[in-house]
Amino acid sequence: MTQPDGIRSEGDPASEAQNLLRNGIWAETLVAPEGVRERVRLVVADGRIAAVEEGVAPQEGDRRLRLVVPGFVNAHSHAFHRVLRGRTHDDGGDFWRWREAMYRAAAELTPESYGDLASAVFREMVEAGWTAVGEFHYVHHRPDGRPYDPPHAMELALAAAAREVGIRLVLLDTCYLTADVDGRALEPRQRRFGDGDADGWLARRQALRSAIGDDPLVTIGAAIHSVRAVPLPAIARIAAALPPDVPLHVHVAEQPRETADFLARHGETPVAALDRLGVLGPRTTLVHGTHLSPEDVARIGGAGATVALCPTTEADLGDGIGPARALADAGARIALGSDGQSVIDPLLEMRGLEAGERLASGRRGRFTPRELLAAATEHGATSLGLPPTRFRVGDPADLVELDPDSPRTRGAVPAQLVLTATASDVRTTVVAGREVHRA
Incomplete structure (x- = not known):
């Protein structure tokens, strides 16, 4: 299996990836959810934190790191959108024009090309500090809609890419059944997304x-792609059939038009419909949530759902600025994702979340640095059904070292470094106790 660039194979006795398993990880400064701690040693066993020692010196053989934060968790990704980066900026338009280019890109994918592309995208993610990713995946079949033989070729290509790079992958297998809210049959360019009906999708997901x-x-x-791609009876069937511990994601209210069309046809907002069908709850993640009514915000917060915001993509597509602070105040968790891969940088997603709030409100400090870090780490993990890393015994040994002395970060207090650093300041990425990236 190919190793990420710069990391030796496990058979090499000089491999520091082995040292992470055999010895400890010592952090000069550790930025944990509870606050900043100094001179912390983490003992790792079986990919998890087995012991935490504070105020200690490093031991011989420890991997010594400068400033450490929990591993960043990417709650929403479409890996194949990466091919559109830098190729859709000269014709103006809006989300709907961009979508045409996205369909053309989806039509070209094969299991082989998707595997190669996903490997490159996942490698860029671990180099940026993402240690886990939720891949919102709906390109299931051949372009004409026929299943691959053997089956699941696309999904297995994504899984192989994640294993090769060493990133945690939650494959959010996505139901996509209709062309629009009126229930029209899939268009030819959408046929490879579909499984016929909800039961067809459930059966394929179980086999996967x-x-x-x-x-x-x-x-x-x-995942349910959206209320325009899955009819309400099918959504109800899926929500009832899935085990309660399975994370369920759905695109909601990214564009005003989709909400207006749904409201005209059904007499309620998409969020109201999801709430009525019993879909909203702690296991549910609504992606984008840019154009929500105050009543929608209250429903989402009252259900304890997560909203995955993707600030760099929402800016790239001209989607708008979502009511993030209002959602958090109502009781929703805020997570972050790279979505269209216009930028792969968790620190810029954090900064974009706060910047959008400042632009919309005219106020600074709408989210504290601690809240921003939670959005990029703990809340993303919860969204994907993963245990979060809080640097406690039993937590996954998923962590990132940031450079506190780069031209961007020098002078920042540790707790606020997330508002000065970028992916260029990621020095080391560790997933399950294994070093998968070192700058």
Whole structure:
């Protein structure tokens, strides 16, 4: 298996990836959810934190790091959108024009090309500090809609890419059944997304779980593409059939037009419909949530759902600025994702979340640095059904070292470094106790 650039194979006795398993990780400064701690030693066993020692010196053989934060968790990704970066900026338009280019890109994918592309995208993610990713995946079949033989070729290519790079992957297998809110049949360019009906999708997802098997790095979640791509009876069927511990994601209110069309047809907002069908809850993540009514915000917060915001993509597509502070105040968790891969940088997503709030409100400090870090780490993990890393015994040994002395970060107090650093300041990325990236 190919190793990420700069990391030796496990058979090399000089490999520091092995040292992370055999010895400890010592951090000069550790930025934890509870606050900043100094001179912390983490003992790692079986990919988890087995002991935490504070105020201690490093031991011989420890991997010594400067400033450490929990591993960043990417709650929403479409890996294949990466091919559009830098190729859609000269024709103006809006989300709907951009979508035409996205369809053309989706039509070109094969299992082989998707595997190569995903490997490159996932490698860029670990180099930027993402240690886990929720891949919102709907390109299931051949372009004419026929299943691959053997089945699950696209999904298995994504899983293989994640294993190769060493990133945690939650494959959010996505149901996509209709062309629009009126229930029209899929267009030819959408046929490879569909499984006929909700039961067809449920059966394929169940078979995919068996094909993936018991894998510590790859798990299977679920997604409903949107209320325009899955009719309400099918949404109700899916929500009732999925086990309650399976994370369920859905695009909601990214564009005003989709909400207006749904409201005209059904007499309620998409969020109201999801709430009525019993979909909203702690396991549910609504992606984007840019154009929500105050009543929608109250429903989402009251259900304890997560909203995955993707500030760099929402800016790239001209989507708008969502009511992030209002959602958090109502009780929703805020997570972050790279979505269209216009930028792969968790620190810029954090900064974009706060910047959008400042632009919309005219006020600074709408989210504290601690809240921003939680959005990029703990809340993303919860969104994907993963245990978060809080640097406690039993937590996953997923962490990132940032450079506190770069031209961007020098002089920042540790707790506020997330508002000065970028992916260029990521020095080391560790997933399950294994060093998968070192600058």
